[in-house]
Amino acid sequence: MTYIAKPKFHHPGLKKNELGYTHRDYEGKISTLCAGCGHDSITASIIEACYELSIEPHRVAKISGIGCSSKTPDYFLGNSHGFNSVHGRMPSVLTGANLANRDLIYLGVSGDGDSASIGFGQFAHSIRRGVNMTYIVENNGVYGLTKGQFSATADRGSKSKKGVTNTDNAIDLVAIALQLGATFVARSFSGDKSQLVPLIAAAIGHKGASFIDVISPCIAFNNHAGSTKSFDYVREHNDAVNRLDVLVGRDPIAVDYAPGTVQVVEQHDGSKIALRKIDADYDPHDRLGAQTFLAKHAAKGQIVTGLLYVDPDAEDLHAHLNTVETPLNALEADTLCPGSAVLDKINASLR
């Protein structure tokens, strides 16, 4: 977190998107995270995805908890409202914000300490409620701000920087999200921008609870031999089931299709996800299959990445609650208050 703003000037020839915004319009303050932190790469991917989607930056609400990852919303979309709430409670704050105004785009940014420990309950319940959001966990398996303790996503048997072996089982947030009914579930790696950017773009377009677990190595405390969340380890064990591109109606992205199967998934907002399958047998519409697939690969020490599950016909919490289309925060007394005549009737019924 910083109060150092980036200089306003920029090259006049910077490429602009459909709304006339450049990348700079999607940036925030200067990051104070450690040089080389995976989280900064995720920040860059969020910026890229929002730029590509031609989102109006101020129409995004970015909400986080506490921790290194939760600082990052200060570093992107500087013209958006941000909310750095309390440790692990981002999901409830986001849920409330979403209920108040269904017209904004909600980005929830959290960490593994935030979401898999103190906020595990809130993570679970926001997913099961189907809150329309993009919930990104910047997962480094370690508590960075308090200097190196294991988090609940640290793999059993992995070692801390001090050489201590983790004896607790790891929580796999992707497996949990699948089990809880998330309608868009993905995993990626902060060092794989070509995979992560379209995943974020697709998640934003998805109407429902989108969850992306991003392995994001902690350069200071969890990037050593023996760690299963280090850059080297993730690169060596990354098993991508697919690559994807997002095609929005306004400005289709040129796709360089690799050989293999391509599947197009159309979402509520009209955007299309072109899935280039790497694993020919993988079906991202099969929730149970995804769970089994994950478990099998985890047992082999492999980190499965890509779009693991999507339900293009998902409904969100507002649909479940049957709320009006007008944002609730825009309703005033004339439409909310039943008035004195009704109150007189109520009084009469209470005698």
Next chain:
Amino acid sequence: MSDKKPISSVNDFVVRFANVNGSGSASANEMFARAILRHGVPVSPRNIFPSNIQGLPTWYEVRVTEDGHLGARGGVDLMVAMNPQTWDKDVAGIEPGGYLFYDSTKPMPSTKFRDDITVIGVPLTAITNSTYTDPRQRQLFKNIIYLGALSALLEMDPKLIEQLIGEQYKGKEKLLSSNVHALHLGRDWALQNLKCPIGLRVKKSDKVGDRIFIEGNSAAALGAVYGGATICAWYPITPSSSVAEAFTSHCKKYRHDPETGKAKYAIVQGEDELASIGIVIGASWNGARAFTATSGPGISLMTEFIGLSYFAEIPAVIMNIQRAGPSTGMPTRTQQCDIIACAYASHGDTKHVLLFPEDPAEAFEFAAAAFDLAERLQTTIFLMLDLDIGMNHRLCRPLKWDDARQYDRGKVMTAEMLEEGRDFGRYLDVDGDGIPYRTYPGTHPTKGSFFTRGTSRDRYARYSEEGTVYADNMQRLVRKFETAQDLVPRPLQANAERPTKYGVIYFGSTSPAMDEAIGLLEARGHQLDRLRIRAFPFHSSVASFLAEHDFVYVVEQNRDSQLRQLIVNENGIDPVRLVPIVHYDGTPITARYIAKAIGDHQDHLKVTPLRKAVS
């Protein structure tokens, strides 16, 4: 045989029903209270129930009060003893000369009765067994049968009870006729076999007027509807659950778009209290009116977020229906014991606005006002009810609403204002009242966005750990709290007939007992000015009241005299001048208790010094 003259009283007595939880008696007992109301006689009922679903003792007490005293009185004139488990205690609780009504189907030894009361036996089980074959029917109709017998014993008009049954079972003819039949079974048996009426009688009167009969929780929920709350996030906890349930019910009636059928509200049962207040804060941050309802243990869980709401200046409304603590305490018993916990909730230096309604009418008004206050002050507002108001029906003045009233959305900078070039600093004290402007997310493409955080920041919401910046912000928050003094409901003062140097301060559900106690104290020769506090921060008139009196009694329902502590803390007054009068056994405080405690203290103060007496 009674050796004490039976109590004789018209429209002024206490009936207590001793039942077993889950026996279906609640409906009949409440109908008894309502029937007396239909006679034009005020009643003040209280539900005394265990933290259990079935099997444990439960009581329902109806104070019949021609004079309109709505506090608990203490003592029982007529005990309807339907629970063998509590028989001895119930019999012991009857006032000398009182009446005991019981099921006489099985004979009981004489040692189980008292000589100074009148015993009235009705073979309820025998009557039900000879009339009904279904065990559940036998149980349920037994309650209506004793209601019928009581109607004869107290000389009540059966048509008024039939009318109530008709309203309750409207459209359910079978239930209606069978309940009326049961009522007359009991009534006829009593008329034929007992001396009716007894010394206690209900006579038609006109003392109810246009008052309504409503529970505080339901009124508060209605206040939330009228106050424009669109989002409620809650987690079930006694005694607050009925707030959210009533809000749900009211919203279903009054908050659906007539054309689309869609809801102009969102209600979420959170996974816990932490999530509930988090949802409220997120919604309020985004410009919607949101609230949660909880009780003491829930407040404990919410305190982290309450600190955030205070420091980050986000509106929130919390309805705290207090119960006996600490810890799980007595979940179904009343107290006013969260005063300190709420006034200073969360770590660090915090102060929160508390509202203390005295009855359902004020619960309605203050609930609606809480949303205006929350948005005006951009902070958490606590509506401090307790079980005694929240879960009991109270007679109160009709609820009122001014159709010209608009919601006070507080200082919100719009896109137009930003376009005009107004300087926007999220924590700038533009008007000197400590209240800054805020913007809703999504307001303007390039202006007015800011980062909300619980960490320190400067006036422009930029993160800062500078000590002077932090202190500047904390001082502004104090200014804001001072501003709140004149925005919250003011205390109400009533002076004694003669000038006096003694005063009494009280608040919330203590109010009706206090009103009655003043009369008892005057009869004992004590004059007291009284001040009913309706909110924290305290208005300057509280300090004036303290300055004008040598001794001020502070009457409250908790062990540690928490309101007194708060007054001492906030006014810097010598604690010796504030005399605590506390009651905290979980039952509502009574006029008798207050009058005795204050009266005894006053008598002590009035002791003439020996030197003066002998000179």
